[in-house]
Amino acid sequence: MTDAVRVWDPLVRIFHWGLVAAFATAWLTADELQPLHEIFGYIVAGLIAFRILWGLFGSRYARFTQFLRGPGTTVRYLSDALRGREARYLGHNPAGAVMIVAILLTLSGTAFTGWLIADPSRQALQPELPPIVTTAQADEDEYGESGERGGEREEVLEEMHEVFANLMLFLIALHLGGVAFASVRHRENLAHAMVTGRKRPPEPGDIA
Ligand code: HEM
Numbered sequence: 001m002t003d004a005v006r007v008w009d010p011l012v013r014i015f016h017w018g019l020v021a022a023f024a025t026a027w028l029t030a031d032e033l034q035p036l037h038e039i040f041g042y043i044v045a046g047l048i049a050f051r052i053l054w055g056l057f058g059s060r061y062a063r064f065t066q067f068l069r070g071p072g073t074t075v076r077y078l079s080d081a082l083r084g085r086e087a088r089y090l091g092h093n094p095a096g097a098v099m100i101v102a103i104l105l106t107l108s109g110t111a112f113t114g115w116l117i118a119d120p121s122r123q124a125l126q127p128e129l130p131p132i133v134t135t136a137q138a139d140e141d142e143y144g145e146s147g148e149r150g151g152e153r154e155e156v157l158e159e160m161h162e163v164f165a166n167l168m169l170f171l172i173a174l175h176l177g178g179v180a181f182a183s184v185r186h187r188e189n190l191a192h193a194m195v196t197g198r199k200r201p202p203e204p205g206d207i208a
C-alpha cells in the first residue's frame with residue numbers, strides 16, 4: 001500500500017489505543033484496586049476531554065464537522081448497509097460517528113458518577129432526588145441518613161455508575177461488530193488503519 005493516504009493523525013491513534021488500555025484497566029480494577037481504578041477512570045476522563053477539543057480543532061478527519069451527519073444520512077447509510085451497497089467513507093462512516101458520540105457520552109457519565117461516589121461531600125452537588133426514587137431506595141438503604149456512606153444518594157449513584165459501565169460493554173461489542181463489518185465489506189483492515197493512520201486512497205463513489 002505505497003500510495004495509501006494518511007487519515008488518522010497520531011493524536012487520534014494515541015487517543016484510541018490509550019482509551020482502550022485505560023478503559024480496560026479501570027474495568028479490571030473496579031472493586032479490586034480502588035486507587036488504581038480511580039486513577040485510570042480519571043485518565044479516561046482526560047482522554048475524553050482531549051478528544052472533544054481535538055474534535056473541534058484537530059486535523060481534518062478528527063473533526064466532528066467532518067464525520068457527524070444528520071439522521072437522514074445515517075438511516076440511509078444503515079439501510080444501504082443492509083442491502084450491501086453502502087458507500088465507503090475514508091473517514092468515519094455515519095454509523096461509526098453515532099457510535100463515537102455514544103461512547104464519549106457514556107464514558108463521561110461513567111467518570112462523572114465515579115467522581116461523585118469517590119468523595120461523599122461531592123454528592124451535596126446533586127439536586128434532591130425526586131420522592132419516587134427516594135421511596136424506592138429506602139428499603140435498600142443500609143446506613144440510614146442520606147449523604148452518609150451507603151446512604152440513598154450513594155446507592156443511586158453506584159447503580160448509575162455500574163449501568164453506564166455495563167452500557168459501555170454493550171457499545172464496545174457493537175463497535176467491534178461495526179469495525180469488522182466495514183472491514184470485510186470494503187476489504188481493508190480498519191483496526192490496522194487505526195495503528196498506522198493510513199488507508200487505501202478513495203476510489204470513484206467513495207466519500208472522502
Ligand atoms: C481491540 C478493540 C478495538 C478495536 C480493534 C477498535 C478499532 C477501531 C477502529 C478501526 C476505529 C476507526 C473506525 C473507522 O474506521 O471509522 C475505532 C474508532 C474508535 N473507537 Fe475503537 N476499537 C477497539 C476498542 C475500543 C474501545 C474499548 C473503545 C472505548 C473504550 C473504543 C472507542 C473508539 C472511539 C472513541 C473511536 C473514534 C476514534 C476517533 O476518531 O477518535 N474502541 N476503533
Ligand code: HEM
Nearest residue numbers: 026027030031038041042044110111114115117118158165
Ligand atoms: C471511566 C471508566 C470507569 C469504569 C469503566 C468504571 C467501572 C466501575 C465498575 C464496573 C464498578 C463496580 C464494581 C463493583 O462493585 O463490582 C465501579 C465502582 C466504583 N468506581 Fe468506577 N469506573 C470508572 C471510573 C471511575 C472514576 C473516575 C471514579 C472516581 C474517581 C470511580 C470510582 C468508583 C468507586 C468509588 C466505585 C465503588 C462503588 C461501590 O462501592 O460500589 N470510577 N466502577
